[in-house]
Amino acid sequence: MEELIFRKVLIDRTIVYGDKAAVVLSGLLFGVFHGNFHQFFYAFGLGCIFAYVYIRTGKLKYTISLHMAVNMLGGFLSSLLLQQLNYSAWDTSDPYAYIDMMFNHAGAVLGLVILEISMIIMGIAGLIFFAVSAKKLEWRSGEYERPFHEMGGAMFGNPGMMLFLLSGVCLFVLDML
Template sequence: MQLLGEGGTEAYYNNAILLTGLTGLITMIPCLYFYKKDRRARIAGGLVTGQKPNRLSIGECGLILVMGAGFAQFANMFVNMIGSFLNAEEYQETMSQLTDGKSMFFLIVCMGIIAPLAEEIVFRWLIYLRLRDYMRSGEAIVISGLFFGIYHGNLVQGVYASILGCLFAYFLEQTGSLWTSVLLHMGANIWSLVLPELAAWLLDRYPMGIAVMLVLLLTGMCAGISYFRNRTDTEQRRII
């Protein structure tokens, strides 16, 4: 598309979100195969038990989504604070070109559901867990988080994604459930999509609503962190 010149660039911006969703769906197929192959090897090698990964209750899933939204909110605030060093304005212009004219439903399906699932299968289920086979979990968390940041291809998203990537891997390890990182990622992406309209609505009608929103997100994050730290122990975390 880029080789076509100006028309190709326009076509790229018009179709990038759709292409992201489609490639995400295609990528999941071989990556799930490799994950299952890795897991069989870990069980055979005694790295993990044969016990199935932990299951999350509906309430826990909801709490994890809130945590993901909170992580996204405060990571975005941090990136905005250092935005002058990261050329954040150029990134925001690019994102506007990609999302303008797209329905919220379409964006949530492609960027809030499909993309997070595909990326978690690659970066946490494959890369992080493979790194953990050869090193301590803390080192694997940081390295996989950096890989996740580099994958995003620009400095603004690189810093943001590296922070979140480390958090996603950490809580996957804490909970013993593969779906923890997926739900955290979905919560973060969906929140980032709905936040601009929500913030504009709150500023127009209830200016103090922004402060209340931040307090609620912070409370949800703290409650989730406390809950999941107390819920699991080291032995349970080694089932994945």
């Protein structure tokens, strides 16, 4: 549903303001939708990447596949490995019991370490790929593209957008409490 809303519906309606505006708006709203600062920044970045992929290919199946891969690695697989750890048993002052726990959960701990190292490597590789490819990105103008200082009013100056952003800010505040 997120890809349908934030890529298909949103981009198809905002592409008239140009590719850059559609990509940034899609990424921004995708980040706000996640409702907390922990996810906002990476969701914004991924939302921009997914938006660019959708604009260039016109295929929602690519962004859905990318989104599923991110959720599988960062959500499902890490949660599955974390469930293997019995946190209450780790709360001990006995160093021998602690070492025993490490060996009892060695598979889950090793899996988490491998997953995290892999994600860091993929993130660095992605940043390098982006830096090398940034000059090759193609940005098309839109039919109603405006100067940068006028875009805010065009995109955020309506009641629906204001309500969405206000809801997002409220979620951020509630998450911090």
